[in-house]
Amino acid sequence: SYELTQPPSVSVSPGQTVSIACSGDNLGDKYTSWYQQRPGQSPVLVIYQNTERPSGIPERFSGSNSGHTAALTISGTQAMDEADYFCQAWDSTTAVFGGGTKLTVL
Amino acid sequence: EVQLVQSGPEVKKPGESLKISCQVSGYSFTKYWIGWVRQMPGKGLEWMGIIYPGDSDTRYHPSFQGQVTISADKSISTAYLQWSSLKASDTAMYYCARHISTLGTMWLDYWGHGTLVTVSS
Numbered sequence: 001s002y003e004l005t006q007p008p009s010v011s012v013s014p015g016q017t018v019s020i021a022c023s024g025d026n027l028g029d030k031y032t033s034w035y036q037q038r039p040g041q042s043p044v045l046v047i048y049q050n051t052e053r054p055s056g057i058p059e060r061f062s063g064s065n066s067g068h069t070a071a072l073t074i075s076g077t078q079a080m081d082e083a084d085y086f087c088q089a090w091d092s093t094t095a096v097f098g099g100g101t102k103l104t105v106l
Numbered sequence: 107e108v109q110l111v112q113s114g115p116e117v118k119k120p121g122e123s124l125k126i127s128c129q130v131s132g133y134s135f136t137k138y139w140i141g142w143v144r145q146m147p148g149k150g151l152e153w154m155g156i157i158y159p160g161d162s163d164t165r166y167h168p169s170f171q172g173q174v175t176i177s178a179d180k181s182i183s184t185a186y187l188q189w190s191s192l193k194a195s196d197t198a199m200y201y202c203a204r205h206i207s208t209l210g211t212m213w214l215d216y217w218g219h220g221t222l223v224t225v226s227s
Contacts, residue, residue: 031209031211042218042219043201043214044217088214090211090213093165094167096153097143097151
């Protein structure tokens with residue numbers, strides 16, 4: 001079965017730029033989405049189709065996908081961005097999630 | 107406004123059956139896939155399966171095939187997830203989510219608030 005791999009944790013200072021990677025076999029041939037989950041809350045879609053932002057998601061969130069790696073980049077990171085982030089791709093007839101990355105804003 | 111309202115928390119014993127629900131509003135229930143995602147305590151997201159309420163086409167992740175049943179009632183815009191015999195390992199938060207399907211891919215754009223299922227003797 002298809003697998004997506006994310007680093008367990010990433011840290012960033014307020015105002016800096018951080019990227020969270022998601023790797024999978026030929027992931028660049030698939031569309032990747034990203035979800036933010038704050039503690040005790042439901043996940044929220046922040047990026048879909050590799051680079052698209054849903055209405056209401058700040059412009060500081062962006063995405064890319066090429067080769068075997070997709071990335072979520074947060075520019076000018078704010079304290080409110082501290083959360084778990086999950087990548088997701090569609091493989092044949094099922095969705096696959098990465099294991100999640102805990103973003104800490106120090 | 108799109109809303110997915112899930113049923114309340116459940117506490118069950120091993121071997122018991124359970125059916126949890128997700129009632130939607132703000133969009134045409136029969137025109138979008140809707141599915142379920144499991145999150146075990148302190149763990150990540152696991153996609154369980156989806157149903158297209160328009161024709162009841164249902165797909166399961168291999169890990170959940172035969173373990174749960176996903177269904178929908180178009181008359182009340184509600185999707186369901188049910189178990190015939192719960193196990194302690196079914197203890198988790200369960201989210202319903204609307205799926206957008208296009209260009210051979212899907213993503214989950216609206217999520218419910220989650221239903222906590224606790225299975226303990």
